Amino acid sequence: MRPITNHLPTAELQALDAAHHMHPFTTNDKLAKKGARIITQAKGVWLKDSEGEEIIDGMAGLWCVNIGYAREEIAEAAARQIRELPYYNTFFQTSHVPAIALAARIAELAPGDLNHVFFAGSGSEANDTNIRLARHYWTLKEQPQRQVIIARKNGYHGSTMGGASLGGMVSMHEQGMLPIPGIVHIDQPYWYLEGGEMTPEDFGLARARALEDKILEIGPEKVAAFIAEPIQGAGGVIVPPASYWPEIQRIVDKYGILLIADEVITGFGRTGNWFGSQTFGIRPHIMTIAKGLSSGYAPIGGSIVCDEVAATIASDEFNHGYTYSGHPVAAAIALENLRIMEEEGVVEHVRDVAHPYLAERWHALGDHPLVGETSLVGLMGSLALTPVKGERVRFASEAGTAGFITRERCFANNVIMRHVYDRMIIAPPLVITPAEIDILMDRATKALDEAYVQLKAEGLLQKAV
Numbered sequence: 001m002r003p004i005t006n007h008l009p010t011a012e013l014q015a016l017d018a019a020h021h022m023h024p025f026t027t028n029d030k031l032a033k034k035g036a037r038i039i040t041q042a043k044g045v046w047l048k049d050s051e052g053e054e055i056i057d058g059m060a061g062l063w064c065v066n067i068g069y070a071r072e073e074i075a076e077a078a079a080r081q082i083r084e085l086p087y088y089n090t091f092f093q094t095s096h097v098p099a100i101a102l103a104a105r106i107a108e109l110a111p112g113d114l115n116h117v118f119f120a121g122s123g124s125e126a127n128d129t130n131i132r133l134a135r136h137y138w139t140l141k142e143q144p145q146r147q148v149i150i151a152r153k154n155g156y157h158g159s160t161m162g163g164a165s166l167g168g169m170v171s172m173h174e175q176g177m178l179p180i181p182g183i184v185h186i187d188q189p190y191w192y193l194e195g196g197e198m199t200p201e202d203f204g205l206a207r208a209r210a211l212e213d214k215i216l217e218i219g220p221e222k223v224a225a226f227i228a229e230p231i232q233g234a235g236g237v238i239v240p241p242a243s244y245w246p247e248i249q250r251i252v253d254k255y256g257i258l259l260i261a262d263e264v265i266t267g268f269g270r271t272g273n274w275f276g277s278q279t280f281g282i283r284p285h286i287m288t289i290a291k292g293l294s295s296g297y298a299p300i301g302g303s304i305v306c307d308e309v310a311a312t313i314a315s316d317e318f319n320h321g322y323t324y325s326g327h328p329v330a331a332a333i334a335l336e337n338l339r340i341m342e343e344e345g346v347v348e349h350v351r352d353v354a355h356p357y358l359a360e361r362w363h364a365l366g367d368h369p370l371v372g373e374t375s376l377v378g379l380m381g382s383l384a385l386t387p388v389k390g391e392r393v394r395f396a397s398e399a400g401t402a403g404f405i406t407r408e409r410c411f412a413n414n415v416i417m418r419h420v421y422d423r424m425i426i427a428p429p430l431v432i433t434p435a436e437i438d439i440l441m442d443r444a445t446k447a448l449d450e451a452y453v454q455l456k457a458e459g460l461l462q463k464a465v
């Protein structure tokens with residue numbers, strides 16, 4: 001076979017991609033007709049495609065490349081580790097330095113008594129671990145009837161059977177008989193489209209109290225845990241009203257259930273603190289981490305577990321683990337990523353420089369005729385597209401039509417913004433500079449202008465009735 005390299009013509013790469021590569025979360029027939037955009041290189045916040053176009057990455061890959069692309073130090077750390085010890089397991093009474101050092105470093109960074117790490121290969125795997133951890137924990141506490149896990153509609157916790165079950169994505173549940181038993185969902189704190197006439201504060205309290213209602217409906221003695229993202233990411237960067245998390249914390253404390261904060265996106269600086277739990281004053285028993293842990297340079301995830309839960313689990317053999325739990329190369333990469341984050345003050349950069357600068361430009365989009373609201377926490381932002389300026393309403397068209405058109409205009413203008421239904425989302429690399437934010441926002445604004453013209457011309461600026 002002829003070697004397949006960057007030097008092949010784009011059309012040839014696209015044809016091979018369509019012939020052999022099944023893309024995740026994609027209608028592959030549709031993509032095959034149009035051809036995938038082939039990304040060949042990246043540096044800092046910039047991607048380059050096979051046509052030589054330079055694209056500014058407003059999504060940090062999939063919310064993960066927090067320190068930016070192509071850091072030489074990470075390449076060095078990976079090469080060094082591969083030469084020294086490319087793999088060894090941690091199942092059978094053995095350990096290795098990268099896993100030890102990374103677990104210790106994470107324990108140092110994590111708040112409170114979150115001092116213990118169970119490693120996985122991804123966020124989905126870590127959430128599968130959490131299901132088993134939470135249920136096994138209660139069995140060891142001699143309350144084996146506590147097996148139900150409460151999660152939220154439109155939450156995202158990954159794509160494995162467990163992760164997708166915890167998630168509240170109807171389109172995922174419809175494929176493959178999900179959720180698995182013992183997982184139930186409550187409504188999300190999405191004030192903009194679901195808050196009706198309530199104030200955000202009252203609505204936040206009401207949606208938090210849905211947790212208490214559900215606990216009482218199931219029977220408090222049967223509930224093992226509640227899992228949620230501090231800010232829903234894949235659900236559309238939905239920032240809960242300020243009243244929401246304190247009320248959730250009160251309810252979790254009152255009924256003594258475990259709180260699992262899925263920090264896969266919000267962890268490692270995204271919200272302007274090391275963890276989103278710090279931004280929202282949440283005290284979880286378990287945190288899910290992945291993505292920014294390695295800035296996406298290697299697949300690695302994990303569960304950070306508090307002292308009491310870890311001590312209970314430690315009393316018995318936990319019949320669970322992954323071949324690549326604590327993989328030494330992935331761990332060495334994550335350690336180097338965390339070293340860079342600390343030495344370069346990346347979290348401080350988000351808080352003191354990038355967030356304030358981006359906030360000014362992002363919230364200015366609130367005046368755009370196509371924009372209904374803007375939110376931004378740290379470097380995690382969203383805006384609602386609206387068919388009618390000044391009203392909190394859905395489009396008459398199928399949900400996601402306006403969002404898809406807007407995303408296509410972004411793509412054409414060489415800026416990556418994602419859409420979730422009719423919300424647009426940004427989560428750029430945390431190291432983005434003010435000058436780069438200007439380029440990102442100039443292109444995003446142009447894309448919104450073009451989308452507005454197109455939606456108007458196609459008669460799509462109609463609200464649902």
Ligand SMILES: *Cc1c(COP(=O)(O)O)cnc(C)c1O
Pocket residue numbers: 121122123124125127156157158159163229233234262263264265290291301
């Ligand atoms: C991405 C994500 C996951 C899943 O992580 P994978 O590494 O894709 O398995 C889980 N939870 C949240 C909040 C995520 O954003």
